[in-house]
Amino acid sequence: MPRRLPRSFFTREVLEVAPDLLGCTVERGGVVVRLTEVEAYAGHRHDPGSHAYRGRTPRTEPMFGPAGFTYVYFTYGMHWCLNLVTGPVGAAAAVLLRAGEVVAGHETALVRRPGVAPRDWCRGPARLASTLGLTGVDSGLDFCAPPVAPQDGRSDLVVRAPAAAYDRDRLRTGPRVGVAGAGGDVEAYPWRFWLDGEPTVSVYRPAKPRVRRTRP
Numbered sequence: 001m002p003r004r005l006p007r008s009f010f011t012r013e014v015l016e017v018a019p020d021l022l023g024c025t026v027e028r029g030g031v032v033v034r035l036t037e038v039e040a041y042a043g044h045r046h047d048p049g050s051h052a053y054r055g056r057t058p059r060t061e062p063m064f065g066p067a068g069f070t071y072v073y074f075t076y077g078m079h080w081c082l083n084l085v086t087g088p089v090g091a092a093a094a095v096l097l098r099a100g101e102v103v104a105g106h107e108t109a110l111v112r113r114p115g116v117a118p119r120d121w122c123r124g125p126a127r128l129a130s131t132l133g134l135t136g137v138d139s140g141l142d143f144c145a146p147p148v149a150p151q152d153g154r155s156d157l158v159v160r161a162p163a164a165a166y167d168r169d170r171l172r173t174g175p176r177v178g179v180a181g182a183g184g185d186v187e188a189y190p191w192r193f194w195l196d197g198e199p200t201v202s203v204y205r206p207a208k209p210r211v212r213r214t215r216p
Helices: 014-021 105-111 125-132
Strands: 025-028 030-042 070-075 079-086 093-104 158-162 171-176 192-195
Touching: 014 030, 014 079, 014 093, 025 093, 025 192, 030 105, 030 125, 070 171, 079 125, 093 192, 105 125
Parallel strands: none
Antiparallel strands: 025 030, 025 158, 030 093, 030 192, 070 079, 079 093, 171 192
16 A cells, blocks of 8 residues: 655645645545645745635634645535645645545445546545545644544545656646636746646636626
8 A cells, every 4th residue: 555645745845745746645534536636825925826825814724834734625605625734834835636536435435426427526626525525624634643533523534645656748737727816827826737638637717807896
């Protein structure tokens, strides 16, 4: 079995960690997902696309470190998304897990994602989190610590090295999906990383322009 990634893997700069996570597996509750697409977020004061850009909030507290903890956030009033915190304490950097392929635990994944084609089980960050059975109680988990018995509705999340390194010629980069404003600048933030030729990689969608409403 591939080794569990140590905390030292995640204490590096987020732009180093993000592409190195491709091909790694994330395991929780009997489902194992091989990562095919991720996005990097540099965090406090460095990345206008990050939730932590303007400082700490109760929601973003896990992002401020240390590395090796989860940041799970709620979006669109219905979806959870999983990030892995990286870098030094206070940087608030994290990698959003965007997509992957279920490689074990297919029966459990089918229960969690009924009526969905296997290719689409983890094709997008909300789908990935749903397939792993994650909710807000899983934010702030130390996934580098030794395994412990499930507590308070939580269960261990394990990140393992890939069984074999991917061919770097397959690595692609581009703009992050749905990020508005300066953080969505294609030239400045080509911080989405994916493996070419993987059917589970999500479809790129730019952010919708924000329309300001004027009062009558």
